[in-house]
Amino acid sequence: MKYSQLHTKTNKSGKDFESINATLLTKAGFIDQTMAGAYSFLPLGLRVLNKIEAIVRDEMDKIGVELVMSSLAPKSLWEITGRLETVDVLMKTVGANQASQLKSNNEYVLNSTQEELITPIAQRFNTSYKDFPFAFYQIQAKFRNEARAKSGLLRGREFRMKDLYSFHTSETDLKAYYEQAKVAYTRVFERLGLGADTVMALASGGDFTKDYSHEFQTRCETGEDILFAAHSANIVFNKEVAPSQAPRLTDTQEPREMEEVEGTGIIGVEALAEYLKIPVEKTTKTILFETAEGNVIAAAVRGGYDINEEKLKKVVGTTSLQLASAETVKRVTGAEVGYAGVLNLPSEVKVFFDESTQNRINFECGANRTNYHSINVNFGRDLPMPEQFYDFKTAKEGDAYPETGEVYEVFRAAEVGNIFPLNTKFTKAFGYTFTDEQGQEQPVYMGCYGIGTTRVMGVLVEKYHDERGIIWPSQVAPFAVHLVSLKGAEAAAQQTYDQLQAAGIEVLWDDRDVSPGVKFTDADLIGIPVRLVVSMKTGDKVEWKNRAETATELLEVSAAIARIQT
C-alpha cells in the first residue's frame, strides 16, 4: 500500500498523553480518540488489530468454535442473572421519555460480557451428555461504563475482547478444559511476542466465582495491577488476593507498664507514631466491621498495613463486610471513630488479629476512649494471647509468601487475559441442565475466558518502543516492510514496490514528495520492523535497516525479499 492511500498521517507535534501507548499510537496515526475510553482504529491500527486477532483466533479455533453475538441485549436477560444491578459498569439505555422520539419503551444493555447471551444459545442446542463438552467464542466490542477511562488502550469504555465460554457435564471436566485453555493462552501470548514477560497470576474471581480466577499478566511499568511473585513456589498473586507474612519483628524491650496517653485529634498510625515517638510497627490499626449476619467484629493489623476486606471476609466466614457506622463504633467502643482498640471490647465483638500484630512488645492500640491511646500493651498480660493469628492484610513490598517464607518479588503488570471457572453460576440462573446417560437431569458447568485484543495492542506499544517511536514485533506489525523512496529514484522505487508485492510481502511505500528527514522520522515513529530505502545512492539495490537497530546494509532486491520471506 502506498502511504498516500492511507489518508491518515502522522502528527508529530500533537499532544502527549500521559500514557505512552495513546501518545505513540495517536501521533503515528494508528488510532484516533473519540472520547475518553473510546478510540477509532485507523487503517494502520486496524491492520495491527487484525493481526493480533488472527493469532488469537488461530489458537481459539483449536479449543472452540467461533460465532458472534449481538452487542445489544434486552435488560430482561440481565435480570435473569441479577447482574443488571450488580455490574456497576454496565451500559444501559434509558427507556423512552418525553424528550425522546422513541416509540419503544424498551430498555437495553450494551453487553460488557456475554454470558447472558451464550448460555441460552448453548442450552437451545445442547442438552444431551453426548453434546458435551463444547466451547463457543467470539471477538467483538465490549462496553463498560468505567468511572474513569485511562491509560489509552489499556482501560476503555468500548474495547474489543475475545470471549470464550465452555460448557461441561462435571466440575472435573471443566477443570480439565480449564487447563487446556491455560495452554492455549500461553501460546497466544508467546505468539504475540509477550511470552517472556507474561505470567499467570491468581486473582479474585469477584462476583463470578468463589475460587481464584487466573489472570495473564504482562510485566509493564504502566500496568494497573501489582503482582507478588514467590519464585520458589512458582506462584504469582495479584495484590488483591496475595497471602502475606509481614517481616518478623525481633523486639527485645522489657515490658513496661501499660498506660493511656492523650493524643487529642491524632488519628491515623503515621501521625500517631510520630506523636508517640514510636515506630509505626508498634502501632495497631483496629477497624470495626458489621457482617452480613449483623455481627460487629474488630480486625487489627499492625501500623503500616491496610486491611484487605476480601481476605478478611474469608477469615470471618461471611459474605459481606461493611465498615461500622460512626454510631456503631461509638456504641461498641464508647469512643469516636479513630480511637478503637482491642482492649476491653464488649464480649460479643469478636476480635481478629492479623499475624503482623504478633511478636511485639509494648505496642500501642486505641484506648476505646476518645482522644486516648494505650501504650506499652502486651499480649498475655493486658489482654489474652489470641488463640490464632490470621492473615487479612493487604500485602505490601517486603512481605513474604507464608508457605515458603520467601520474600515476594513485587512488580507492576497489565492484565491481558483472564479466565474464570464459573461453575453453575449462570447455568443455574437460566435453568440449563443436560440429560445424563441414566436419563437424569444434571447441572451444566461453565467457564469463561477473555483476552482484550485492543488492550494487547496498547501493552505491545508500552513494551516495544523507544524514544523515536513504536517497534512492532514482526508478527503484529501493520506491514512487513516500510519502503522509503527518495527524490530521483521514483522508477527504481516503483520497481521495488512491484517486486515486493509480487512476492506477497506486505509493504507500505512512502510515496510522498517530502524531505528525507520527514520520511525517516515517520518510519521510526510508525515502527514497521524493516525499512528499505531506495535512492539515487542505492542504484539497483536497496538499503536494509531493522527498526530496532542502527546498522544498514546494501542488498539486491531479490536478496532482501528472500530475507523477509524467511
Place this chain on the structure above:
RNA sequence: CGGAGAGUAGCGCAGAUGGUAGCGCGCAUCGUUCGGGACGAUGAGGCCCCGGGUUCGAGUCCCGGCUCUCCGACCA
C-alpha cells in the same frame, strides 16, 4: 464517586488590569532545496464548548450546564 486542571483555526498552544483574536505545525500556490523533522514569498482557514447574566462593550467577569485531561477510589 472525591480532588485538581483544561475547552480559542484541522492539530498543539498564547491571548495581565473587559475594547472586537494571534503564534507554531499542518493545508494551498510559486520558487529554491533534497540521506535524519529544509527555506523564502503569498494565501485560505474562527458560533473563542453550550445557555443565561453583568456591561455602552465579554475569549476575558458572574451563574448554570456539557465535554476532555490528570491524581485518587472503584474495576465481574
